[in-house]
Amino acid sequence: MAVPPDFTPPLRLMLDSAALIANWRWLAAQSGSAACGAAIKANGYGLGAAEVMHHLATAGCRDFFVATWAEAQALMPMANGLSLSVLHGVRHEDVAIALDGRARPVLSTPQQIARWRNAGGGACDVMIDTGMNRLGLDWRDDCAALTAGLQIDTLMSHLACADEPHPLNAVQRDRFAVLVDRIPAQRYSLANSAGIGHGIDYHFDLTRPGLALYGGIARAAYAGHIRQVVTPQAQVLQRRTVQAGDGIGYNATFTAPKDMDVAILNIGYADGYLRGFSGTGAVRAGDRTLPVIGRVSMDLLIGDVSDAADVGEGDWLDILYDLPTASAASGLSQYELLTGLGARFERRWV
Ligand SMILES: *Cc1c(COP(=O)(O)O)cnc(C)c1O
Numbered sequence: 625m626a627v628p629p630d631f632t633p634p635l636r637l638m639l640d641s642a643a644l645i646a647n648w649r650w651l652a653a654q655s656g657s658a659a660c661g662a663a664i665k666a667n668g669y670g671l672g673a674a675e676v677m678h679h680l681a682t683a684g685c686r687d688f689f690v691a692t693w694a695e696a697q698a699l700m701p702m703a704n705g706l707s708l709s710v711l712h713g714v715r716h717e718d719v720a721i722a723l724d725g726r727a728r729p730v731l732s733t734p735q736q737i738a739r740w741r742n743a744g745g746g747a748c749d750v751m752i753d754t755g756m757n758r759l760g761l762d763w764r765d766d767c768a769a770l771t772a773g774l775q776i777d778t779l780m781s782h783l784a785c786a787d788e789p790h791p792l793n794a795v796q797r798d799r800f801a802v803l804v805d806r807i808p809a810q811r812y813s814l815a816n817s818a819g820i821g822h823g824i825d826y827h828f829d830l831t832r833p834g835l836a837l838y839g840g841i842a843r844a845a846y847a848g849h850i851r852q853v854v855t856p857q858a859q860v861l862q863r864r865t866v867q868a869g870d871g872i873g874y875n876a877t878f879t880a881p882k883d884m885d886v887a888i889l890n891i892g893y894a895d896g897y898l899r900g901f902s903g904t905g906a907v908r909a910g911d912r913t914l915p916v917i918g919r920v921s922m923d924l925l926i927g928d929v930s931d932a933a934d935v936g937e938g939d940w941l942d943i944l945y946d947l948p949t950a951s952a953a954s955g956l957s958q959y960e961l962l963t964g965l966g967a968r969f970e971r972r973w974v
Contacts, residue, residue, distance in 0.1 A: 632970055633968060633969070633970045634858065634859040634861070634890035635856065635857065635858045635859065635890050635891045635895060635968060635969050635970070636856070636857050636969055636970040636971070636972050637671070637854055637855070637856055637857075637965060637969045637970070637971050637972065638854075638855040638856075638857055638972055638974060639671055639672070639675070639853060639854060639971060639972060639973045639974065640851070640852070640853050640854075640855075640974060641675075641679045641973050641974065643839065643851035643852060643853045644671075644676065644679055644680070644837060644838070644853050645679060645680065645682075645683040646851055647836060647837050647838075647839065647850050647851060647853065648660065648662065648680055648683055648685055648833075648837055649683065650849050650850065651817070651820055651831065651833045651836055651837065652684075652685075654820050654821065655815075655820055655827050655831040656824050656827050657827070658827035658828060658829055658830055658831050659686065659687060659811075659829065659830045659831070660685065660687075660820075660830075660831050660833065661685060661686070661687030661688060661689060661707075661813075661830055661831065661832050661833075662676070662677075662680050662685050662687070662688050662689070662832075662833065662834070662837055663688075663689045663816070663832055663833065663834030663837075664676050664677055664688050664689065664690060664695075664699075664834075665689060665690045665691035665692075665695060665711065665834070666691065666963045667695075667963075668838075669834060669835070669837075669838045669959070669962040669963055670838075670854075670896075670962045670963045670964065670965035671838060671853070671854060671962070671965075671971065672971050673690065673695065673698070673699060674698065674699060674702065675971070675973055676837075677699055677702060677706075678702065679973075680837075681702075681706055686705075686706055686707055687706075687707045687709070687778075687830055687832075688703075688706060688707065688708050688709070689708075689709045689711055689832055689834075690708065690709070690710055690711065690727075691710070691711050691712050692710065692712055693710055693712075693714075693718045693721050693722065693727075695710075696708055696710045696721075696726075696727040697721060699727075700724070700726040700727060703726050703727065704726075707728070707777070708726065708727040708728070709727065709728050709729075709730050709749050709778065710722070710727050710728065710729050710730060711730050711751070711759070712730070712759070713729050713730055713731055713732045713733065713736045713751075713759070714729035714731065714736050714739060714740055714745075715736075716739065719739065719743050719745075722740075722743075722745065723743060723744075723745060725746065725747075728747055728748050728749050728777055728778075729745070729748050729749070730748070730749040730750065730751050730759075730778075730780065731748050731749070731750050731751070731774070732750070732751040732753075732759040732760045732761060733761070734761070734770055737750075737770060737771065737774065740774070741773075741774075746775055747775045747776075747777045748774060748775065748776060748777065749776065749777055749778040749779070749780060750767075750771055750774065750776050750778075750779050750780070750807075750809070751780055751781065751782070752767055752779065752780070752781045752800070752803055753781065753782075754781045754795075754796040754799040754800050754803075755784060755792055755795060755796045755799065756782055756783070756784035756796070758782070758784075759782075760781065760782070763781075763799045763800075763803065767803060767806070767807060768803075768806045768807050771807055776807070776808065776809035776810065777809065777810045777811065778809060778810065778811045778812070778813050778829075778830060779803065779804070779807055779809035779811070779812050779813070780812070780813040780814065780832070781796065781799075781800045781803075781814050782814075782816065783796055783797075783814065783815065783816060783818070783819045783826075784796070786815070786816055786817075786818035786819040786821075786822065786842075787818040787842055787843060793819075793822060793826075796814075797814065797822075797825060797826055800812075800814050800828075804828065811828070811829035811830050812828040812829050812830070813828055813829060813830040813831065813832055814826055814827075814828055815827060815828075815831045815832065815833075816831075816832055816833060816834060816835075816842075817833040817834060817835045817836035817837070817840065817842035817843075817846075818835075818836075818842035818843050819831070820833060820836075821842070821843045821845055821846065835958060835959060835962075836850050837853075838853050838854065838962050839851060839852045839853040839854060839946075839947050840947050840958040840959070840962070841947060841948045841958070842958075847948075852945070852946055852947070854945060854962065854965070855942055855943070855945055856891065856895075856897070856942070856943040856945055856965070856969065857940045857941065857942055857943065858889040858890045858891035858907075858925065858940070858941060858943060859889070859890050859938060859939070859940055859941075860887045860888065860889055860890075860935060860936065860937055860938060860939045860940075860941065861888050861889070861890050861924070861937065862887070862888040862937060863885065863886070863887050863888075863929065863935065863936055863937055864885070864886055864888070865883065865884070865885050866880045866883070866884050866885075866886055867880065867883050868880055868881065868882045868883055872886065872917055872918040872926055873917070873918025873919045873921065873926050874918070874919045874921060875919060876918075877902070877903070877918055877919055878903065878917045878918040884928060884930045885928075885929050885930045885932075885933075886917065886926050886927065886928060886929060886930075887907075887926070887927045887929040887932075887935055887941070888924055888925070888926055889907065889924065889925040889926070889927060889941060889943075890923065890924065891923075891924070891925050891943065892920055892921045892922045892923040892924050892925055893920050893921070893922055894922045894923055894966060894968070895923075895965070895966040895968055895969065896961075896964035896965045896966045897920060897925065897943065898920065898954060898956060898964065899919060899920045900953075900954035900955045900956055901916055901920050901925075901950075901953060901954045902916065902918065902919045902920045903915075903916065903917060903918070903919075904916070904953040904954065905920070905925075905943070905944060905950070905953055905954065906927075906943075906944040906953075907925075907927045907941045907942065907943055907944060908941060908942040908943075908944055909929065909932040909934070909935050909939075909941055910932075912931060912932055913944065914927045914928055914929055914931070914932060914941075915927065915928050925943075927941070945961070947961055947962070
């Protein structure tokens with residue numbers, strides 16, 4: 625049966641393209657003379673990688689980063705004239721698709737370098753680990769010798785503690801600066817969202833923000849400059865009156881202290897609105913903030929609408945999702961709040 629044209633799911637993400645672009649422009653300005661790229665791995669941090677790429681490319685962004693070749697493959701048809709890097713390098717299984725040439729592997733081990741050389745691969749990126757001990761060639765090794773002869777577009781490293789004033793930041797920066805002098809590449813890149821705020825010494829030629837593009841406050845100083853991009857909305861499926869003493873939701877963790885009105889909303893932990901929001905989250909009806917009460921269910925959420933007499937079945941409510949506030953309420957990181965957003969949402973760009 626064909627889906628009727630007016631059919632829409634009962635939950636959606638309102639995605640603000642103007643805010644996304646404004647965040648990129650602000651990060652680009654903070655990056656000084658360095659180009660500003662965009663990390664769009666994990667489906668554009670949950671928003672939709674293709675749409676994010678489209679909006680940012682329109683604004684002038686030229687450099688994009690994904691984690692895997694499956695992610696890259698989905699974006700290759702739109703990558704014409706853009707630079708697309710695959711952060712997880714090139715496994716044996718990836719060689720054929722990597723040789724396609726529309727995206728570059730970020731090589732991070734001697735084995736990957738050998739694999740790329742043997743396959744006759746062309747331009748690539750290289751990741752050096754300068755102290756995070758995650759992906760990358762060990763900075764203590766002779767990285768210049770290991771990478772000799774490679775056609776390196778971008779030589780990069782990644783900061784482990786950019787979101788705090790940690791001594792490792794300057795240590796990593798200094799280690800990277802030594803490699804910049806020794807290893808020839810078209811461009812050098814170190815800073816993620818939070819790294820940009822450490823200033824010009826961290827910018828090199830290209831910055832790679834992710835979180836802050838999508839509304840994450842990667843450093844306290846970004847507040848007031850970075851705009852919220854994602855607002856989940858869910859539809860009210862039922863409104864009911866409960867009596868003083870009634871238990872609400874699974875395990876009756878909330879007991880009504882008085883007669884109350886509650887609304888049952890079509891969103892739950894299967895959509896990424898995890899149970900950490902039980903009793904701590906909030907929904908918005910107009911300018912009123914209404915508390916989430918009881919446990920978040922798999923597909924449902926209960927809000928106290930005693931003070932919102934106008935809210936009824938079929939109405940749409942905003943879920944409070946300003947990332948720092950939602951992070952404090954739920955105990956989830958701002959990254960998890962974005963990347964956990966599920967498949968059942970309609971993703972509606974405005
Ligand atoms: C994810 C990632 C980024 C972006 O980091 P944010 O903290 O989201 O700005 C940049 N570089 C690398 C290597 C990454 O893995």
